[in-house]
Amino acid sequence: MKFRPFRLSLLSLSLLIPAALCAVILFLLIYSAPAIGFNGLGFVTGITWNLGDLYGDPVSVRGFTVPNGADYGILVFVTGTLLSSFIAILIAVPLSVGAAIFLAEAVPHHIRPVLSLLVELVAVVPSVVFGLWGIAVLIPLIGHYVSPSGNGYGLLTASIVLALMITPIIATTLLDALLQVPKENRESAFGLGATHFEVVTKAMMPMVRTTLIGGIVLALGRALGETLAVAMVAGGALNIMPTSLFSPISTIASFILTQLDSAESDPTNMAVRSLAEIALVLFVITLAMNAGAKLLTSGALNVRKRQA
């Protein structure tokens, strides 16, 4: 094979991307290895996150040097993450399906670009600005009118903010798919005497179902990793499982964000290592979601090809 310096230099530049990804995984693994050994399986089933006695002498537990009484369990944060993302999906799916149908079918051609631009812009508003809006507008609203305790911070607020942030992902995916439904399908449904709305719901929606599911899983991946907005409105629960829609929660991402200062004060470093293990758990969860979305969307292509 001919030696091609130009190609090789471009290749080495592009190999930096996989290298960065591998470095992230590798260093998180290496750094959290002692924590993985110390925490064992209790890490994901434990409710208590206790840094232990940071001022006393560290003790040796099962061969690991940790502060006296240290106990790292993340079930509260895993639950918070899954619950808030799940409720966010429950809110976001009807909203984005409705919005996409309206944009695709009911809006005049010359207005559609403006409205779909607005929907796309929702997705680019920085997370921290969403959080600020949540604190300034949503929390007083929910605290005053909805929450029985008068406190707006908690699971419901976090889910609503998350839902608003992921709606454009689902809506734009679905809108693109709806605009690509063959004209023949719509026309034959009209020809059978269906109303316009029935054409959309009974002839067009079934055709884009797989794309819709792919979009939802993609949005779920985004919601699970969302950090700033959630950290600002979720209330930050520690060592307590959520019991209602208004319970304060912590998600994995928001917990990592807010805990570094206290973890740093651990002289044995086990707390910082455990945070690295949490980051690894979050990485695995989002990776699974994104891989799922990818499989589903490529599967959708196959289905469409078979039908054609």
Place this chain on the structure above:
Amino acid sequence: MSASARLKLTARPARSLQELRRTIVSRIGWVACGLALLCVIGPLLDIVGVVAYRGLAAFSIKLFTSTSNGVTGGLLNAIEGTFIISLFGMLIAVPVGIGAGIYLSEYGSNRVGGVIRFLSDVLTGTPSIVLGYFSYIVFVTSLGWGFSLIAAAITLAILIVPYLARITELALRQVPVSMREAAFALGATEPTVVFRVILPGAATGVMTGALLALAISVGETAPLIYTAGWSNFLWNGRFTNEPVGYLTYVIWTFIDQPNAQSHALAFAAAFLVMMVVLAINIGVRLTVRRSTRVV
């Protein structure tokens, strides 16, 4: 005549009931869909309105001329910090991202290209807080750089390189194959074809990618909290062991302070960040739409 009238009389009530039901269901359905669209766009308009109203109310000359002092003062250090972090992040990310995009578009239709593309997607989907934590344990503590400009810039670069590579690849693929063939037929070498023919032909697309990446880096917070730290002072030119302040940090921490001055600063910072991000995104989308309409 009478037969058809009788037919109407007998057939109509049954049909119209069902028709009525279907019409009503459709009406309700459309109204629900319209309301859903309102629920998506309404909050955006409210966010822009609230942030603009409260942010502009906090604007003053002092905001842009003095640095922050604790949780009050001005935003000069944060504005400068956001600018230099994004600048150095882009300086690292643009060569890598565009180079990777060129490779993927021109030579990446093999297995290597597929693997790079897949792993690049995985990196895009990685939560930014995970990247920030990685940088914290590697750059800030293990390498001993401390909270610093270089740690923040590298983290941002890791975050935006996959976007840049993807958008560059898509832009270069739009350039017709015939232009490549024509250049090669004239005896041009591979670098000449790439830099003199393909890149100029896709300049708008590549610029679009760079601008969108800039918008992302201006609006990001999570990867910087662990890498840039926070400083009340202007940057003194050091790349390591010198924390840098930035606008999104002001939003995230000052809103938790009890005094109104800090809240005003948070809204002013949010307004600046939001305007930059929205201006870039609207501008890019309008130009892209116009250029595709011409084609």
